[in-house]
Amino acid sequence: MKKTILLTALVLNGLTLFAQSNDEKNIKLFYKKALTEAKCYSWLEYLSNDIGSRLSGSKGAAEAVEYTKRQLESIGLDKVYLQEVMVPHWVRGEKETAYILDGKVKTNVPICALGGSVATPKTGLTAEIIEVQGIKELAELGTDKVKGKIVFYNRPMNPENIETFTSYGACVDQRYAGAKEAAKLGAVGTIVRSMNLRLDDFPHTGAQSYGDLPKEQYIPTAAISTNGAELLSKTLKANPALKFYFKQSCETLPDVLSHNVVGELTGTVSPENIMVVGGHLDSWDLADGSHDDGAGVVQSMEAIRILKNLNYKPKNTIRVVLFMNEENGGKGGAKYEEISKQNKENHIFALESDSGGFSPRGFSIEADDVNLKKIQGFKDFFEPYLVHSFTIGHAGSDISHLTSKAIVKAGLKPDSQRYFDYHHAANDKFDAINKRELELGAATMTSLLYLIDQTGIVIPAAN
Amino acid sequence: MKKTILLTALVLNGLTLFAQSNDEKNIKLFYKKALTEAKCYSWLEYLSNDIGSRLSGSKGAAEAVEYTKRQLESIGLDKVYLQEVMVPHWVRGEKETAYILDGKVKTNVPICALGGSVATPKTGLTAEIIEVQGIKELAELGTDKVKGKIVFYNRPMNPENIETFTSYGACVDQRYAGAKEAAKLGAVGTIVRSMNLRLDDFPHTGAQSYGDLPKEQYIPTAAISTNGAELLSKTLKANPALKFYFKQSCETLPDVLSHNVVGELTGTVSPENIMVVGGHLDSWDLADGSHDDGAGVVQSMEAIRILKNLNYKPKNTIRVVLFMNEENGGKGGAKYEEISKQNKENHIFALESDSGGFSPRGFSIEADDVNLKKIQGFKDFFEPYLVHSFTIGHAGSDISHLTSKAIVKAGLKPDSQRYFDYHHAANDKFDAINKRELELGAATMTSLLYLIDQTGIVIPAAN
Numbered sequence: 040m041k042k043t044i045l046l047t048a049l050v051l052n053g054l055t056l057f058a059q060s061n062d063e064k065n066i067k068l069f070y071k072k073a074l075t076e077a078k079c080y081s082w083l084e085y086l087s088n089d090i091g092s093r094l095s096g097s098k099g100a101a102e103a104v105e106y107t108k109r110q111l112e113s114i115g116l117d118k119v120y121l122q123e124v125m126v127p128h129w130v131r132g133e134k135e136t137a138y139i140l141d142g143k144v145k146t147n148v149p150i151c152a153l154g155g156s157v158a159t160p161k162t163g164l165t166a167e168i169i170e171v172q173g174i175k176e177l178a179e180l181g182t183d184k185v186k187g188k189i190v191f192y193n194r195p196m197n198p199e200n201i202e203t204f205t206s207y208g209a210c211v212d213q214r215y216a217g218a219k220e221a222a223k224l225g226a227v228g229t230i231v232r233s234m235n236l237r238l239d240d241f242p243h244t245g246a247q248s249y250g251d252l253p254k255e256q257y258i259p260t261a262a263i264s265t266n267g268a269e270l271l272s273k274t275l276k277a278n279p280a281l282k283f284y285f286k287q288s289c290e291t292l293p294d295v296l297s298h299n300v301v302g303e304l305t306g307t308v309s310p311e312n313i314m315v316v317g318g319h320l321d322s323w324d325l326a327d328g329s330h331d332d333g334a335g336v337v338q339s340m341e342a343i344r345i346l347k348n349l350n351y352k353p354k355n356t357i358r359v360v361l362f363m364n365e366e367n368g369g370k371g372g373a374k375y376e377e378i379s380k381q382n383k384e385n386h387i388f389a390l391e392s393d394s395g396g397f398s399p400r401g402f403s404i405e406a407d408d409v410n411l412k413k414i415q416g417f418k419d420f421f422e423p424y425l426v427h428s429f430t431i432g433h434a435g436s437d438i439s440h441l442t443s444k445a446i447v448k449a450g451l452k453p454d455s456q457r458y459f460d461y462h463h464a465a466n467d468k469f470d471a472i473n474k475r476e477l478e479l480g481a482a483t484m485t486s487l488l489y490l491i492d493q494t495g496i497v498i499p500a501a502n
Numbered sequence: 503m504k505k506t507i508l509l510t511a512l513v514l515n516g517l518t519l520f521a522q523s524n525d526e527k528n529i530k531l532f533y534k535k536a537l538t539e540a541k542c543y544s545w546l547e548y549l550s551n552d553i554g555s556r557l558s559g560s561k562g563a564a565e566a567v568e569y570t571k572r573q574l575e576s577i578g579l580d581k582v583y584l585q586e587v588m589v590p591h592w593v594r595g596e597k598e599t600a601y602i603l604d605g606k607v608k609t610n611v612p613i614c615a616l617g618g619s620v621a622t623p624k625t626g627l628t629a630e631i632i633e634v635q636g637i638k639e640l641a642e643l644g645t646d647k648v649k650g651k652i653v654f655y656n657r658p659m660n661p662e663n664i665e666t667f668t669s670y671g672a673c674v675d676q677r678y679a680g681a682k683e684a685a686k687l688g689a690v691g692t693i694v695r696s697m698n699l700r701l702d703d704f705p706h707t708g709a710q711s712y713g714d715l716p717k718e719q720y721i722p723t724a725a726i727s728t729n730g731a732e733l734l735s736k737t738l739k740a741n742p743a744l745k746f747y748f749k750q751s752c753e754t755l756p757d758v759l760s761h762n763v764v765g766e767l768t769g770t771v772s773p774e775n776i777m778v779v780g781g782h783l784d785s786w787d788l789a790d791g792s793h794d795d796g797a798g799v800v801q802s803m804e805a806i807r808i809l810k811n812l813n814y815k816p817k818n819t820i821r822v823v824l825f826m827n828e829e830n831g832g833k834g835g836a837k838y839e840e841i842s843k844q845n846k847e848n849h850i851f852a853l854e855s856d857s858g859g860f861s862p863r864g865f866s867i868e869a870d871d872v873n874l875k876k877i878q879g880f881k882d883f884f885e886p887y888l889v890h891s892f893t894i895g896h897a898g899s900d901i902s903h904l905t906s907k908a909i910v911k912a913g914l915k916p917d918s919q920r921y922f923d924y925h926h927a928a929n930d931k932f933d934a935i936n937k938r939e940l941e942l943g944a945a946t947m948t949s950l951l952y953l954i955d956q957t958g959i960v961i962p963a964a965n
Binding site: 070071074075198199201202203236237398400423424425427428454456457460473474475476479 | 533534537538661662664665666699700861863886887888890891917919920923936937938939942
């Protein structure tokens with residue numbers, strides 16, 4: 040396939056060298072500003088400690104929309120506006136309770152309802168419980184062995200993978216589709232081992248879907264802490280006939296109106312070419328979502344703040360988008376794309392930060408070979424900042440909706456070792472954030488935005 | 503200078519490829535074992551939570567010697583033994599108190615005595631206080647402006663450096679030599695801003711030295727938390743005549759007998775060539791020293807445990823050394839070298855972990871160009887584990903004593919962003935450790951030990 044260079048002038052060697060040196064200086068400046076005068080940490084403190092959790096449809100989510108809009112307005116961008124979007128409104132209700140009933144011995148275990156789950160009966164649900172390592176094993180058991188029971192999905196995240204997201208991806212089907220599959224076989228509920236590499240007492244919530252199951256077949260589903268899962272598994276081995284009790288009162292209310300928050304620096308050369316940088320405003324309800332994805336929100340805001348503050352005039356339009364409803368519906372990302380299509384917009388690049396506010400290690404890139412190599416060609420710029428990894432991989436849920444013809448996507452890739460200690464759990468709070476790590480991530484994002492804005496992406500030739 | 507290759511056979515291309523593939527497999531195995539069955543985390547839990555702080559001369563330090571010796575014995579090494587070493591015995595005494603006295607308003611601020619400091623008078627010390635940004639500024643002020651006052655060193659760590667150790671190195675003279683220099687000008691005490699990039703309420707202790715000052719000129723010196731330093735500086739600007747009060751009852755007792763702990767896997771080809779892997783057993787007294795340097799201790803033990811557990815027969819002798827007294831004297835490192843010299847030992851390689859138990863990012867290397875390039879040639883082996891940085895730099899305090907002719911030294915380089923949040927402060931505790939990060943560091947150390955053992959180092963030719 041023939042390629043042509045978009046927005047990139049051919050330059051003589053001398054000029055290239057000058058430009059390179061200028062880029063190095065600018066990138067150094069981005070990091071300096073991020074480490075000495077960034078606002079992202081104080082923004083995140085407000086989002087986490089003053090607003091708190093921000094599940095779609097909640098008061099916190101609405102406050103976060105207003106707060107971040109005000110902050111973007113204070114930066115002095117060319118445009119700041121909201122995009123209306125209807126979002127699901129699931130509420131947890133009372134704190135869940137659960138115990139193992141082994142003969143007459145009751146042992147409490149920490150659980151939390153999974154997002155989108157139905158409630159148990161008001162007095163709770165007691166049944167025998169059967170452990171499986173996944174949906175495949177469940178299917179092999181068949182209806183006879185499952186009917187009337189609670190299914191306990193207990194496949195742990197694989198500790199051998201270096202990138203923890205790999206282990207998450209290999210486990211999360213139990214959480215997302217476990218209830219649906221168990222319901223088909225007549226199970227009365229499911230309990231899922233938390234997506235957590237540590238052994239601790241925090242149950243981790245997250246999205247689940249009943250898919251195309253008729254509503255009357257929905258069964259309640261909850262996550263159990265990893266320590267709870269270990270205990271349950273051990274106790275079950277000793278007494279396979281034990282019973283499990285859990286009670287939850289969550290419910291799905293009618294959809295509510297919410298918003299994406301958008302801010303723009305209009306391009307000075309090709310304003311029709313749009314570069315998005317974003318994260319998602321909503322969080323789960325158990326904590327403040329400081330890592331998921333408060334960090335990504337404030338880093339995206341910081342990236343555009345740094346550029347504006349330096350009076351940088353982007354060639355392309357740079358747009359910060361704070362998406363609503365990534366966690367349980369993806370309605371914000373879908374709405375953004377819908378409006379973008381209506382407006383016949385052309386996105387050339389999208390950058391998302393939704394993997395926590397830890398030390399930046401690189402980018403996870405969705406691009407063809409030519410653009411991947413182009414971005415990998417920036418490696419030397421990032422070396423002084425210990426940002427080394429530029430590999431093909433998932434860039435981000437919110438920007439996954441974007442379908443412009445030649446778009447390149449990237450996700451900030453922070454160090455992933457601690458991420459699942461906090462992910463969707465009650466400890467995803469501001470004190471788990473390190474200011475410098477957050478700021479370094481913001482500077483890393485600013486630098487990639489800048490380099491792409493300066494050099495463009497490679498698009499397939501029309502012929 | 504001519505070079506010859508030590509221990510490295512010339513091999514045909516095919517064999518090289520085979521060997522490479524074998525190395526890759528072995529390294530993968532090291533990481534797998536570290537992430538699935540390591541003992542380092544539970545060892546560290548014991549060191550931190552059962553033993554606790556381990557300042558030289560303390561009960562904790564003695565217990566740590568016994569505990570780690572027992573654990574090394576349980577691994578089944580060829581030799582495990584102690585090396586006697588006399589160490590300083592400084593004790594903090596009662597918890598320190600300090601306040602700013604601004605007119606009649608007393609505001610308490612968190613301080614802690616610096617290691618090796620003398621006490622204040624029993625009722626404390628009150629004096630005017632003068633802020634400087636460092637020893638140079640102090641010298642310019644001269645005796646007239648300093649005499650009878652407390653000197654407040656307030657130069658912060660520079661947030662612009664990406665590697666936080668760079669900022670530490672550029673600040674720590676205030677802590678180490680600040681009291682000595684202030685005493686020379688007639689100051690009655692010094693207060694030093696904690697070596698911490700965060701603003702928080704933890705004072706950070708650390709070594710200080712009066713150098714060749716006569717004992718009667720020693721003045722008490724303490725660290726103040728960064729928040730305390732900010733407050734003091736601000737209050738001083740408004741009222742330069744304010745007074746500062748502090749009280750501490752620390753003292754230096756007679757030296758006591760302590761130990762380095764040593765374990766060995768004897769080399770099967772060149773047992774006379776010794777490779778050291780180590781960290782330091784002692785910690786400061788304010789917390790459990792989980793990062794500094796419990797992490798390095800258990801990672802070093804883990805590295806040799808993994809090799810032994812895999813029944814690896816090293817070509818060279820691999821020796822784990824848990825040094826005593828790195829924090830306030832370096833007597834363990836010096837004693838190790840002294841004994842090594844007596845025994846006419848030849849060290850070819852030394853690897854230290856003393857920069858915290860965070861995600862491993864690479865190694866800081868002390869080597870000539872040829873050996874540096876050799877180690878950098880291992881980069882591809884480490885790429886799958888996101889270990890990228892192989893640069894010249896300080897390898898470690900304990901191994902700095904080693905003076906074998908052709909020794910190559912390396913320090914594990916973990917992510918440094920969070921290190922000074924905890925360094926020498928009351929929050930350097932087990933809950934600041936992430937199990938996987940600790941284990942990844944251990945695997946990274948194991949891999950470098952293995953690669954050096956397999957391929958040797960390049961030594962200068964005799965002629």
